[in-house]
Ligand code: NZQ
């Protein structure tokens with residue numbers, strides 16, 4: 385086992401009607417003046433926003449609303465949120481929505497606590513943040529795991545760069561998780577969520593280490609998400625499936641499913657460049673490249689992919705290479721079966737790209753030739769280009 389520190393401090397409040405506990409939770413963590421961050425309207429339409437405002441009013445917690453966070457949230461919008469947080473003297477930031485909203489809330493919390501430093505300086509690692517306002521989450525989509533993760537991802541519209549910042553300051557104090565709040569999701573977003581949840585575990589599972597307990601937890605999570613994901617995409621009103629996905633989404637990205645290993649996360653890095661350039665949904669960006677990545681790297685250690693195939697997909701094949709390839713095929717077929725694209729061509733936001741664009745994607749993915757990605761197999765610009773090309 386590789387050495388690790390495990391710290392997952394977010395209090396989880398799970399179940400029906402738990403959103404009614406919002407004010408009580410804010411008080412518990414010392415909040416009095418709240419900035420309530422939300423997205424492009426889904427919580428207005430569902431009535432959740434009214435409900436949250438009512439619980440805050442009833443508990444005499446003052447609040448300001450900050451809506452408009454877009455999927456693949458922008459730095460520019462988060463900066464506006466920082467200004468508002470400072471203006472209204474917010475001492476607590478709530479993100480009510482999905483990863484995009486919660487990440488915006490996290491960015492505002494760091495920006496407001498470190499003003500006047502511009503938040504992008506933290507996201508580009510020029511500076512390290514040492515403070516953040518406390519953040520709470522009310523989750524409406526099971527996907528990014530931001531409700532308990534240490535990460536927040538922003539896109540700088542001006543430069544087309546998408547970057548994540550990992551810091552313990554990003555862990556929300558609490559996450560309110562009512563699966564009923566996810567039942568208004570369109571099937572495509574459910575499928576994007578299923579893919580992202582799987583990928584947070586798979587981007588940890590495929591790494592140089594093998595750890596029996598951690599691997600078994602990861603495999604159980606993947607089997608659960610595949611089985612429940614199939615049902616959820618057909619029927620987002622299925623409480624059982626939406627519940628399992630919601631809990632899996634948090635466990636998949638709070639660190640648990642990779643303990644004792646090393647994060648790989650190459651597929652996430654490949655996907656981020658696609659989202660930055662084409663504004664495609666995060667989950668879809670991952671499905672777009674996973675198959676090409678897997679075929680490019682499985683020979684590094686076929687036994688690892690064979691274990692995945694046998695324990696996640698129940699493949700009985702005894703030859704490791706054949707089992708590995710069957711597992712990759714099954715995974716790609718699953719993504720397609722839930723409506724996810726398995727290539728650039730199949731991705732409705734992208735389509736087939738010319739060679740110049742594929743090279744540019746690879747160049748950007750290496751942060752302009754300043755890094756490699758991955759740990760299962762370390763990938764440089766040429767390998768990254770070949771993966772995009774195979775996914776074209
Ligand atoms: O903006 P609204 O109107 O809320 O609509 C959203 C959005 O259009 C909609 N939606 C959310 N809940 C809904 C709903 N529609 C109907 N009913 C509901 N209950 O769904 C769309 C997608 O929402 P978004 O928040 O973008 O989804 P997701 O949770 O997948 O977040 C994606 C973002 O998180 C980042 C991604 O890169 C992307 O920017 N990630 C964040 C991570 C983290 N902080 O730890 C890790 C991930 O790997 C990921 O990178």
Ligand code: ZN
Pocket residue numbers: 528580583584652666
């Ligand atoms: Zn992700």
